[in-house]
Amino acid sequence: MSTLELKVYEIFKSKFxxxxxxxxxxxxxxxxKEVIEEKGQSYQSLQNKDMEILRNEMHNLFATKKDIAxxxxxxxxxxxxxxKWMFIFWIGQVAVTVGLIxxxxxx
Numbered sequence: 569m570s571t572l573e574l575k576v577y578e579i580f581k582s583k584f585x586x587x588x589x590x591x592x593x594x595x596x597x598x599x600x601k602e603v604i605e606e607k608g609q610s611y612q613s614l615q616n617k618d619m620e621i622l623r624n625e626m627h628n629l630f631a632t633k634k635d636i637a638x639x640x641x642x643x644x645x646x647x648x649x650x651x652k653w654m655f656i657f658w659i660g661q662v663a664v665t666v667g668l669i670x671x672x673x674x675x
Contacts, residue, residue, distance in 0.1 A: 577590070577593050
């Protein structure tokens with residue numbers, strides 16, 4: 569027993585019999601152990617919930633990264649298509665401009 573337990577035991581012993589004081593101290597020890605075990609189980613339960621939340625978040629993160637990668641591929645494809653059509657437009661503009669200059673010069 570610790571010093572504090574001895575002091576508490578002595579206080580109870582002065583009010584109650586030795587047997588009653590020992591019973592009260594034993595009751596508090598049992599209750600303390602129950603509380604500690606309960607807290608341990610609740611901490612374990614919280615830890616399991618936290619791990620499950622973390623797993624879900626990691627899964628969502630990987631899914632998001634896959635989505636981003638597919639979007640990047642689509643953006644690159646769209647960019648190359650835009651560049652192709654821009655060149656076609658520029659060639660068309662140059663042809664029309666040259667044609668107008670040729671018509672103007674022949675007059």
